Amino acid sequence: MTAPIMPDATTAQASPQAAPRQPIRTGKPLSSRLWRERYIFLLLLPGLVYFLVYKYVPMLGNIIAFQDFSPFRGFLHSEWVGFRHFERIFEDAEVVRVIWNTLYLAFLQIVFSFPIPIVLSLMLNEVRQSRFKYFIQSVVYLPHFLSWVVIIGIITIFLKSEGLVNELLHLVFGMEPISFMQEPGWFMPLIVLEVIWKESGWGTVLFLAALAGVNPALYEAARVDGASRLRQIWHITLPAIRSTIVILLILQLGHVLDSGFEQIFLMLNPFTMDVGNVLDTFVYFKGIQQSDFSFGTAVGLFKGIVGLILILGANRLSKKIGEDGLF
Amino acid sequence: MQHRTVPERLGEAINLAVLILAALVMLFPFYYIVIVSFSSYQDYMESDLLLWPKHWVLDSYSFIFASKEFIRSIGVTVFITVVGALFSLIMTSSMGFALTRRAWGQSFFMFLVLFTFIFSAGLIPSYLIVKETGLIDTYWALIIPVAINPFNLIVMRQFFMGIPEELNESAVIDGANEMQIFLRIIIPLSKPALAAFGLFYAVVQWNTYFSAILYLNTPSKWTVQVILRQIVILNDATNTLASAARDAARSAHMPPPETIGMAAILLATVPILIVYPFLQKHFAKGVMLGSVKG
Numbered sequence: 001m002t003a004p005i006m007p008d009a010t011t012a013q014a015s016p017q018a019a020p021r022q023p024i025r026t027g028k029p030l031s032s033r034l035w036r037e038r039y040i041f042l043l044l045l046p047g048l049v050y051f052l053v054y055k056y057v058p059m060l061g062n063i064i065a066f067q068d069f070s071p072f073r074g075f076l077h078s079e080w081v082g083f084r085h086f087e088r089i090f091e092d093a094e095v096v097r098v099i100w101n102t103l104y105l106a107f108l109q110i111v112f113s114f115p116i117p118i119v120l121s122l123m124l125n126e127v128r129q130s131r132f133k134y135f136i137q138s139v140v141y142l143p144h145f146l147s148w149v150v151i152i153g154i155i156t157i158f159l160k161s162e163g164l165v166n167e168l169l170h171l172v173f174g175m176e177p178i179s180f181m182q183e184p185g186w187f188m189p190l191i192v193l194e195v196i197w198k199e200s201g202w203g204t205v206l207f208l209a210a211l212a213g214v215n216p217a218l219y220e221a222a223r224v225d226g227a228s229r230l231r232q233i234w235h236i237t238l239p240a241i242r243s244t245i246v247i248l249l250i251l252q253l254g255h256v257l258d259s260g261f262e263q264i265f266l267m268l269n270p271f272t273m274d275v276g277n278v279l280d281t282f283v284y285f286k287g288i289q290q291s292d293f294s295f296g297t298a299v300g301l302f303k304g305i306v307g308l309i310l311i312l313g314a315n316r317l318s319k320k321i322g323e324d325g326l327f
Numbered sequence: 328m329q330h331r332t333v334p335e336r337l338g339e340a341i342n343l344a345v346l347i348l349a350a351l352v353m354l355f356p357f358y359y360i361v362i363v364s365f366s367s368y369q370d371y372m373e374s375d376l377l378l379w380p381k382h383w384v385l386d387s388y389s390f391i392f393a394s395k396e397f398i399r400s401i402g403v404t405v406f407i408t409v410v411g412a413l414f415s416l417i418m419t420s421s422m423g424f425a426l427t428r429r430a431w432g433q434s435f436f437m438f439l440v441l442f443t444f445i446f447s448a449g450l451i452p453s454y455l456i457v458k459e460t461g462l463i464d465t466y467w468a469l470i471i472p473v474a475i476n477p478f479n480l481i482v483m484r485q486f487f488m489g490i491p492e493e494l495n496e497s498a499v500i501d502g503a504n505e506m507q508i509f510l511r512i513i514i515p516l517s518k519p520a521l522a523a524f525g526l527f528y529a530v531v532q533w534n535t536y537f538s539a540i541l542y543l544n545t546p547s548k549w550t551v552q553v554i555l556r557q558i559v560i561l562n563d564a565t566n567t568l569a570s571a572a573r574d575a576a577r578s579a580h581m582p583p584p585e586t587i588g589m590a591a592i593l594l595a596t597v598p599i600l601i602v603y604p605f606l607q608k609h610f611a612k613g614v615m616l617g618s619v620k621g
Contacts, residue, residue, distance in 0.1 A: 033431055039505040040430040047422025047475055048436065054456060054472050055443050061452030071455075120349075126342050138607055139350040145599050145606070147534030149552040153559035153592050154356045157363075157585055164359065197353065229335050254445070262537050266560060280450070287451045288541070300449030308446045327441070 065298035085298035117203030140201030254311030364589035387590035394571035412529035423483035468542035
């Protein structure tokens with residue numbers, strides 16, 4: 001996931017006056033102002049309609065979480081059931097299991113996947129020969145652009161019982177073949193490893209951009225003071241990316257309930273459903289495949305609201321520890 | 328002049344070695360796919376560890392190209408990639424530019440965009456809206472609901488704000504309206520940015536999987552990723568590529584599923600590999616379009 005970068009009127013621009021200024025209060029009536037700005041609205045309109053229809057109207061559609069929705073009867077004529085679906089969230093053992101899976105995966109991601117781009121960017125930053133740096137970056141960015149179908153397809157073929165990994169295990173360690181894709185114990189580790197392979201490289205982009213802005217004179221001064229390379233990294237390089245790390249960590253925390261739907265959906269099979277079903281996939285299976293629209297929507301709404309609270313909370317937390325928040 | 332101590336040079340060498348090793352490990356799966364997809368049935372079944380084909384054959388590839396289903400899915404995917412990327416570019420750039428101009432309600436509209444970063448409506452309401460707007464089982468279901476990526480919108484807006492205001496102001500003095508400014512000044516000056524975003528959108532469209540199975544009911548409309556999943560993950564080459572399988576059955580010459588799968592993966596990945604150098608150009612230099620805070 002890439003972090004959204006919030007526009008800021010004070011960020012460096014190519015020329016002065018490029019940031020939008022305060023609205024002019026001319027005292028003229030609103031209608032003449034709107035007419036004057038009509039071309040702006042013309043350009044704005046398609047995108048605005050898109051956001052309203054496909055992002056905001058669905059938010060209103062969450063109302064069916066409080067109904068016993070039936071597509072035939074529609075919004076207006078389906079029965080109202082209040083919070084019944086939400087109660088079911090806490091009572092249904094399957095939902096509890098799913099929430100646990102989701103949280104467990106989020107924990108694994110933060111502990112294992114999150115640090116890798118940081119370490120990788122620090123290592124890349126130390127490479128002097130730009131030819132090598134360019135080559136490594138090219139290789140390491142590539143998986144980000146591949147689809148999950150391709151990546152999991154590759155994994156599936158590699159991890160087959162007669163596949164390469166099992167062949168190697170047999171040749172080197174004399175082991176019997178392991179059914180990696182069907183083994184519940186392997187599900188989460190595989191997910192995390194796949195994310196590391198796919199996104200670590202791309203994750204370095206933000207950090208490398210921040211590191212590129214570090215004043216080389218700082219390193220020189222440290223060297224003159226006798227600091228080793230490791231100390232330089234600790235005292236100069238890391239603090240330079242501290243803000244970026246904190247912001248990205250906040251975002252990760254805010255997204256604890258989002259699990260990367262497509263990846264998990266593709267990896268799931270009847271054997272691993274128990275350990276692998278997360279909130280996003282549960283909403284799909286229950287809400288769409290089993291047409292339990294209202295319950296699925298209730299779970300989705302629950303997830304969205306909790307996620308919102310988490311992001312706002314994480315944002316406030318970061319401000320408390322002295323970093324800029326996201327907003 | 329750089330004075331590097333021996334421990335420092337050693338550290339750098341180790342660092343570089345580890346990185347190169349990591350890069351090779353990342354590349355290995357691609358290498359393996361190429362090797363296996365060009366291997367013959369016998370070579371694949373007989374050898375324990377296939378690291379170089381004994382014979383280079385095109386069996387898997389001719390099988391795939393013989394199947395109408397695969398060809399059709401490529402055609403479908405090319406359509407949604409090209410049309411989708413163009414549509415997204417037009418929508419994103421026009422709105423992105425509109426948001427850089429002082430206008431009534433500007434901060435409200437910005438808030439509308441930014442709020443979608445932290446809260447989304449959910450799968451089922453979104454599905455129902457797509458249904459209500461009549462897009463189910465049409466290719467537009469893969470294009471319209473994902474028309475604007477809010478992150479791209481913000482970055483593009485940031486980029487437009489970096490274009491010198493003097494150009495706009497002199498156009499205004501000459502009597503141009505915002506539409507003309509957009510078409511005659513902004514767009515021509517933004518070609519690299521537009522190309523980069525266009526490619527980003529195109530890659531996402533090419534990789535469309537879930538939207539296709541969610542919104543498309545007719546198998547003939549499936550994208551290449553859906554077909555790929557059927558072949559490789561569900562191990563169902565025979566049914567998925569039924570037209571070719573029937574021919575192969577007659578001549579008793581169907582390549583092993585693994586080689587078919589590998590060939591399919593390669594074919595689905597080749598377009599990405601082709602555009603990748605162009606994508607690389609735009610961000611390998613560490614240039615993030617728009618400003619990076621910090």
